[in-house]
Amino acid sequence: MDVIDLRSDTRTTPDPRMRAAMARAEVGDDSFGDDPTVLELEERVVGLLGTKAALFTAGGTMSNLLAVLAGIGPGGGTVVAGAQSHLLHYENDGARVLARARVQAVPDPHGELDGDAVTAALADGPRPALLWLENTSNRYGGNALDEASSHRQAAPARRAGTAVHLDGARLANAAVALGRRPAELAAVADTVSFSLCKGLGAPAGSLLCGPVELIEEARYFRRMIGGTLHQAGVLAAAGLVALDRLPELAEDHRRAAALRAALAGSAGVETSAIPRPTNMALFQVPGVPAEEALERLAGAGVLGLPITADLVRLVVHREHSDTDIERAAERIASVFPGGRA
Missing domain, CATH: 3.40.640.10 (Type I PLP-dependent aspartate aminotransferase-like (Major domain))
Known part of the structure; x- marks a missing residue:
């Protein structure tokens, strides 16, 4: 994978x-x-x-x-x-x-x-x-x-x-x-x-x-x-x-916005509001510590970092494609379809 x-x-x-x-x-x-x-x-x-x-x-x-x-x-x-x-x-x-x-x-x-x-x-x-x-x-x-x-x-x-x-x-x-x-x-x-x-x-x-x-x-x-x-x-x-x-950073921001929107539409995660967002997304899985959530995501081929005991940070950069972002969102939704499994 x-x-x-x-x-x-x-x-x-x-x-x-x-x-x-x-x-x-x-x-x-x-x-x-x-x-x-x-x-x-x-x-x-x-x-x-x-x-x-x-x-x-x-x-x-x-x-x-x-x-x-x-x-x-x-x-x-x-x-x-x-x-x-x-x-x-x-x-x-x-x-x-x-x-x-x-x-x-x-x-x-x-x-x-x-x-x-x-x-x-x-x-x-x-x-x-x-x-x-x-x-x-x-x-x-x-x-x-x-x-x-x-x-x-x-x-x-x-x-x-x-x-x-x-x-x-x-x-x-x-x-x-x-x-x-x-x-x-x-x-x-x-x-x-x-x-x-x-x-x-x-x-x-x-x-x-x-x-x-x-x-x-x-x-x-x-x-x-x-x-x-x-x-x-x-x-x-x-x-x-x-x-x-x-100027190309605008593309990272666009892709990060797409990722945040996809996560917001997923029933299994809760996203954090960012007043003036750039190239990141923050989310948590209710009842699942960030380290555990990341372990489960790694098994699905998505890597992120813990920011707090509960929050996961995802960062978009110039080497990510639209397809990468779509697939990442799909994998997150599949791993956490409704919170704790």
Whole structure:
């Protein structure tokens, strides 16, 4: 049986065009700052996000860690983030151990931080501090946050004189879904991480973007944690191809919408509402824990991930076809025709 892998949009692989670009990439040594393809990629993302500088890193976890190290320093401080943020659930150890940060969780319905809770957390926590935003919101099913929402969330930090970081792992998805330029959604933050290796399909790579002085400090920290790359233009070339594909994310969103609609019509599952959806679907099977549901789905050739004890996340990406999505929905319905078997 063929397997339809809906675990993550990191599951994409380089296609012939991307591999050809990587093979012919002009390279230097990024540790000396003279890899021309890396410099081209950084300049292009600076233009895309409207920042002053950018730093190429191996991936989003590294970009986010560098934002914390440069934002509060390695001596510790407070990072205020949503209770369901990617930082708190998947990157907390890096911030806590390497940056000695205290990560303070606040309520974040649908990925939007509660303003009063942010104000209280910033007042009570050790300084310096950093406010952490995320767009799209991973654990809320890829919910895209518009400019008004982002500015509401950032307002308490601005009043307190606190810097703002935006985890933009799927900022490209948010921009396409909302019909906005990435720079318009990034303008709320002092620093932004921008991933190339999720829906955009590069095999690796993220960029930390922000002011020149802060990005140079992040470059120092990148070296400190062993993140220096040498002939990194090979990976940066894939990133340049990935940027060309930003408009194609609309197809992922269309297919994800079809998947959500099919699941909503299935008697055996309950779908979660996503106010501004992108490329994900969330569902649960009443009475069936997420891990058990996923085991049963794997037997039918559909792979997903648990988000909570009950919720299953499915992610659509550029390598899925309309047929894949139709078959995935059919298999889910066949495994859970009416809830617990």
